[in-house]
Amino acid sequence: MADLNIRNLQKDYGDFSAVDGVSLTAGASELVALLGPSGCGKTTLLRSIAGFVPVTAGQIEINGKDVTRLAPNKRNTGMVFQNYALFPHLTVEKNVGFGLEMRGISGAEADKRIAEALELVSLGAYGHRYPKELSGGQQQRVAVARALVVNPDVFLLDEPLSNLDAKLRQSVGMQLRDLQKSLGLTTVFVTHDQKEALMMADRLVIMRAGKIVQEGSAEELYDAPASYFVADFLGHSNVVSGKVTPEGFLSTGGTMFRCDSAGMPADRVMTLRPENLILGPAAVALPNSFEARIQSITYLGAQSEVTLSLPGGDQLTATHQNRTGDSLTLRVGDMISAGCLPEAVRLLVDDMTTAH
Structure with missing residues (x-):
């Protein structure tokens, strides 16, 4: 699957740098967690990858292609938003198919891909329901299906488990990880929850004030933090x-x-x-x-x-x-x-x- 390469990415708002010279890679089928306190730039970085935030400088490559200036629907990323961003007036099927519609895919091909995406998240029988008829965990899975239906090169997750209760969070988190691994998706997700990051990620990237301060496996960062900030933040x-x-x-x-x-x-x-x-x-x-x-x-x-x-x-x-x-x-x-x-x-x- 695709690789993600970010080089010297900068996002400024006036004199404030939300993302300050970040370079980062994510390999095929790797799940990378962006972790840090509120305001550290992790969500801005994720939305920059998706194309929702235009960057000030730097480069974003997906699968060897420069996508830095492309519109979101031209990047072939799939994103799950923190609040799921489901359309309440559309059925589950219509919600899942929205990304396909934006890409000009319709008819039998769209129907087939929607059905496959819903089966992937065990919601094959829920296509005609509306979001209000679903539990929080089911709504989250609809959002995942909508992101996967476009066969993304990069899968992006913004606080994907934050709206779930503690018990659901762990089970859904492991389901997400298993699904991501089985599909071989290059994945980047944002979280402020260190337990969530430790549970799901292959690699942790700790951010502070728009910069990456340390990255590595969960074991590396926990056992050998580079600074007081990392030791204090992680565990x-x-x-x-x-x-x-x-x-x-x-x-x-x-x-x-x-x-x-x-x-x-x-x-x-x-x-x-x-x-x-x-x-x-x-x-x-x-x-x-x-x-x-x-x-x-x-x-x-x-x-x-x-x-x-x-x-x-x-x-x-x-x-x-x-x-x-x-x-x-x-x-x-x-x-x-x-x-x-x-x-x-x-x-x-x-x-x-x-x-x-």
């Missing part, structure tokens, strides 16, 4: 201020965290994922081990979040798995051993000074 991470030393990182509160600090510049913060903090007797033998007081415990079903206060005043959050028969008793106010491996400690560029 939860303890962030500790202090200074780099030859032995590791000395926190402002006076706790030494042993880690690989060789050649590391001084302007770093320490980050530590909560799941990498070990609690109880098993922590005593670890290279990083300290006594801490339990400040609070938040029960979250399968796990609990435990807030710890270290002797010098530093605070850390640990994740503790709740297992039947667990011998470790956690009580607010108690002292407990806590620790971590040196490899779990990461020293990162502090690009969010005002955030802590």
Whole structure:
């Protein structure tokens, strides 16, 4: 299938750059997630690919063809909008066939492709219904069928699961991924939901202020974030201020965290994922081990979040798995051993000074 190539894309609104020199590729059958906080430029980038937002500079290529200045219906992209954008006065069949009509495809060929698209999303029997007669999940699948019916070279999804409840979100997300893989579609989707991105994407692209700050697999970005911003945005991470030393990182509160600090510049913060903090007797033998007081415990079903206060005043959050028969008793106010491996400690560029 098609490849997508974006080179030095720029979209300015006066003095404001919504997309600022972005270069990005998406390979055949790859699913790429654009992830970032509100206003980071991810939706503008997606709509630029679709042709709904004219760009200021740069180039967009689909399947080797420059489509930068082409109208949306000339690019052969299929887009699913956040609110689905279904026409309430048209039947499901008419909604799905709208893109074909815009491309001058009608008659038996259109009927065949509409039927095939509805079967793909398991809505073959719903063609004569209207959007108001469908559930949110069914409306979402109609929007997907409408995007697929044109046999797009690039499949674009704008917050595709945001209008669904939590349980539906996961099941529909996996259905979307399975469908995308089975059809071999080059796909780009926008989300602000990190769990959604981790669940669906082959590659994550983290954006901030119109720029790409890091991209890679979910594992790469989660385990090896390039900066404090990425660590803080993707998952939860303890962030500790202090200074780099030859032995590791000395926190402002006076706790030494042993880690690989060789050649590391001084302007770093320490980050530590909560799941990498070990609690109880098993922590005593670890290279990083300290006594801490339990400040609070938040029960979250399968796990609990435990807030710890270290002797010098530093605070850390640990994740503790709740297992039947667990011998470790956690009580607010108690002292407990806590620790971590040196490899779990990461020293990162502090690009969010005002955030802590």
